[in-house]
Amino acid sequence: MLGDDTWGGLFPGRFNRAFLYPSFNVMDLHTVDNGVISHLDEELARDDWDIIIAHFLGVDHCGHRYGPDHPEMELKLLQMNEMIKNVMKNIEDDTLLLVLGDHGMTRTGDHGGDSVDEITAALFAYSHSLNIPLPLQHQSVPFPVAQVDLIPTLALALGVPIPYSNLGRVIEDLLITVNHTFEEAAHHQVFSLELNVHQVANYLEEYRKHGSEFPDDMWQRLEFLSEKISRDLHELPLDKQKQVFVEYLTLAKLMCEEVWAKFSMTGMTSGLLLMVAVITLAYLVLSSEVMADDEMCIVNRIFYITLFVNALFVFSFYISVVILGLVAFLVLAIFLYFHRSRFSNIFAKIDLLEIIPLFIALSVCLGTFSNSYVVVENYVTAFLLVSVVTVQVFSSFMKQQKKKSVYGLPSKLVKWASNYWGLMSISSLLVVLVCVRISSWFWKCREEQPWCIPGHVHTTLAGLPQVMRNWRYFTSVFSLILLTWLPRRWLMMCGNLNGSKLGVVLVRKVPVICSILVASHWALQAVPSLQGSPLRMYVVLPPLLTYFFAVFLMALLFFVPLLIYEVPPRKDDIGPVTENPYNCIPQLYHSLKAKYSTDNPKRQSIPIVYGLATAVSAPLVGTLIVLLIVIVLLAGDGVSPGILLLVGTTVACLSAQAASTWMNADSLGDVMKPSWSSVCTWFMLSLHFFYSTGHHATFPSLHWSAAFVGFEGQWGSSNVIPAILVGFNTFSAQIIFAFSLPLIVLCPLSFGVVFPKLRNSRLEGEDTRQGEFLFVEDRKIAASSLLFTSVLYIILHAIKVLFSAASAFILRRHLMVWKIFAPHFIFDAVSFIVTSFFVPLGVLFTLRIIDVLDMFGVYLRHKYS
Structure with missing residues (x-):
């Protein structure tokens, strides 16, 4: 094929690189064509060729820049006409000349669609020895081929x-x-x-x-x-x-x-309609949870909307898509009209400053209609992530200033930045800026990014020059140590790693063991003498042991999730406790608080329990440690510092959210309810994590090497294990952020316990020192917050895949549909499936922890009553 041109010449002759690939400017109409013409006569005069391909680009560039009716187009066509005349004179009798284009153009100079002007291109054939039948030459309509x-x-x-x-x-x-x-x-x-x-x-x-x-x-x-x-x-x-x-x-x-x-227009249209209906269903569940007190209202809406979605799917096989679309949107419009008060109420509660991060997050979805945007989505995503965090930080400042009478924006800003909340917010924003900027070092280059210079982070240790191996290895190991030590340090600071219970011991030891195994695996991979040696088989042992320990720890934490330590007090009476097991924990907490006061003579005999204030998030953090180690193992040693930066970015975003929440909270209910902006930030983090671990929405960018980490053919002909490893590596961002989504709800309370100065003075009348223990006290708020966060997070991913599907549908005749839009839709669809699976898994795990905390309260009640 002649490439992206409107006219080209195909000559039987020798393939000559000298004039096929000259340097040119995209908008230059003559450089390439003049270069080809200058070599053409010389090549035709030689006798050592069988085929010559001459590639002309001027007509194509002229069409894109000026259109087919511009005077410049006339000049280019005259130049091509003279070139063809000259070639016809100089070719031998046994030579065939073909002049053709790979596409046509519209009246505006565009192409890529399915119109007749775009898919029709001329073919001119000539030879001195050809005997084309005369009727064919005199036809008014050219012979179609x-x-x-x-x-x-x-x-x-x-x-x-x-x-x-x-x-x-x-x-x-x-x-x-x-x-x-x-x-x-x-x-x-x-x-x-x-x-x-x-x-x-x-x-x-x-x-x-x-x-x-x-x-x-x-x-x-x-x-x-x-x-x-x-x-x-x-x-x-x-x-x-x-x-x-x-x-x-x-x-x-x-x-x-x-x-x-x-293309199956019926299937594609009905699929888009179903996606719209499902997203509407999810939003109705969200609005029902926020606005309705009757739980049956939620159940009824789920039932009716699910029935509506299935009816759409069934009727799509029998009814015209136009009629089906009209009926679907008519039903949705009627439903929304009769429930408009609920929708107006829910949006009335959202501050304009909360809408801005949502709009920024949704702009990611709108960009999927542009192939240029998809190519540079990693750059745009990083910029939008920083934008969302910046808006979140300064919106908290603006909300606080509404309640004060300080005049002058500079003085307000200085005063705000000097207090604890403002200092923590500004520091978190600076950390995000630095980490996001440095994380670009770990991006991988797309084929469509010629300006991108690939680094060595995705090259294996064995493939690096000897002078770089030690530096890269010890940098990666140091990052792995920090990645293991920092979360453990947090858990120790919260009191969750005290005692000798099995779960606590394993959370202390297993991440360290897994880190040592991963570092050993990297060292063994870098030893050249092991290549082809019988000892090579032992290289797979550290990854296999890492997988085993990680799965074992995660399974154990699900069944025994509490990471707390109870110091047995002296036998003493803690007062009467109600018979209701759901109210025993808050009553027990207040009893312990009273008995622990300095004027209590029985202070030495009360029970002491470490880690209760962060008992819900601690098992999540323990699970995330081993998940991150497995991700580092599959991604390779060069990506280890990048994942450490991403963890730092995530912690900084959580810190900014916690500061903003406590700064503007008027009640504990405000602290326990996440904001829209925090969910949007989490959504943007998942996209940024995907690109910053060296992935793109293209199949050539898949890390196939992950299939052989711990696997070198010993599983026979099965591809299941390698497919799981490649899938886990590719969609690790979606897995991590979907599973850890409850941290959005939990982080303000846990940060408020670890950093007491963060708590708002307006809430001194309420016991804010209970931390995450408040969710055990009020299960309804816990369930409502988790449902709100989960549904909104899934809706954002659903909207993204909806826009990707719509872009692939609308641009199905685009020149880049199979190169850019279709792979982008496939990756978004799989990401949405993975997210939809791991979000409920993380929520169920969190609810499991809260249930076990309830059981622990019953145990304390019987023990100290």
Whole structure:
């Protein structure tokens, strides 16, 4: 093919790089063409070539820049016309000249769609020895041929076999020369068509053997023609034989187009409608939880909307998509009209400053309609993440100033930045800025990013120069140590790693063991002498042990999630406790508080429990430690510092959220309810994590090396384990942030306990020192907050995949649909599936922890009553 041009020249001759790839500017109309023309006569004069390809770009650039009716286009076409005349004079008698384009253009100079002007391009054929029939030359409408027809024609003209997977029909008139008599020409045409038919028939038969299906009616017609060809075709006149061959090749191409080149408009439209309905369903669940007190209201809405979604799917097979779309949106409009008060109420409670981060997050979805945006989505995502955090920080400042009477914005800002909340917010924002900027070092280059210079972070240790190996190895190990030590330090500071219970001991020891195993695996991989050695088989042992310990710890934390330590007090009476087990923990807490006061004579006999204030988030953090170690193992040692930066970015975002929450909270209910902006930040973090671990929404960017971490063929022919490893590596961002989503709800309370100065003085009347223990006290708020966060987070991912699907649907005829839009939609769809699975998993794990805390309260009640 000649590339992205409107006209080009194809000459039998030698492939010459000198004029195929000269340097040029995108908007330059002449540099490439003049370079090709300057070499063309010299190459034609040589006798050592069989094929020459001359690639002209000026007409294409002129069409894009000025359109087909501009005077510049006339000049370019005149230049091409003179070039073709010159080539026609200089070629030998046995040379075939073909001038063709790979596409047409619209009246505005564009292409990539499916209009006639765009998919029709000229084909000019000339040779001194050609004998093209005169009626064909005088037709008012040119003889139509498909571009795939060039393949068998050129193959037979050059005397080489037709390619195996060709579906084109030979242009038989281009194979007739002036030396052929009429009878010889007819025999030659029929023989060429017969070769073409046998090649296509062999390909279709082999294709069907691999389980592929064709339309029955068309396949039966092809079989009938095949039997006719093999049985009595040679008894027919030559013109009848030619007619049968042409009919077979035409039908074969139409049949394959029916299977391969057609879009199911009904399926695509109904799928988009179903996605809209499901997103509406999720939002209704969200609004019901916020606004409705009756739990049956939520159940009823889920039932009716689910029934509506399934009805859409069933009717999509029987009703026109236009009618179906109108009915679907009419039903949704009627439903929203009768429930408009609920929607107006929920949006009335959202501050304008909360809408801005939501708008920024949704702008990611709008960008999917641009191929230029998709190519640089990693850059845009990083910028928008910083924008969301910046808006969140300064919106908290603006909310606080509404309650004060300090005049002058500079003085307000200085005073705000000098207090504890402002200092923590500004510091968190600076950390996010630095970490996001440095994390760009760990991006991987797309094929469409020629400006991108690939680094060495994704190169294995064994592939690095010797001088760089030690530096990279010890930097990676140091990052792995920090990645393990910092979360453990947090848990120790919160009092969750005291005692000798099995869960506590394993959370203390297993991450350290896994880190040592990962560092050992990296060291063994870098030893060149192990390549081909029998000791090579032991390289897989550290990853396998890491997988085992990680799975074992996560399973144990699900069944025994409490990371607390109870110091047995002296036997003493703690007062009467109510018989209601759901109220015993708050009553026990207040009793312990009273008995622990300095004027209590029984102070030494009260029970002491470490880690209760962070008992809900501690198992989540313990699980995330081993998950991150496995991600580092699969991503490779070079990405270890990048993942450490991403963890720092996430912690900084949580710190900014906690400061903003406590700064503007008027009640504990405000602290326990997450904001829209915090969920939007989490959504942007998941996208940023995806790109900053070296991934892109393209198949060439998949880290296939992850399939062999701990696996080198010992599982036989099964691809299940390698597929799981590659999938876990590719969608690790979605897994981590979906599973850890409850941290958005928990972090303000846990930060308020660890950093007491963070707590708002307006809430001194309420006991804010209970931390996450408040969710045990009020299960309804806990369930409501988790449901709100989960549904909103899934809605954001659903909207993103909806826009990706819509862009692939609308731009299905775009030049870059299979290169950019279709892979982007596939990755977004799989990301949404992974997110939809791990978000409920993380919420169920959190609810499991709260249930066990309830049981622990019952245990304390019986023990100290």
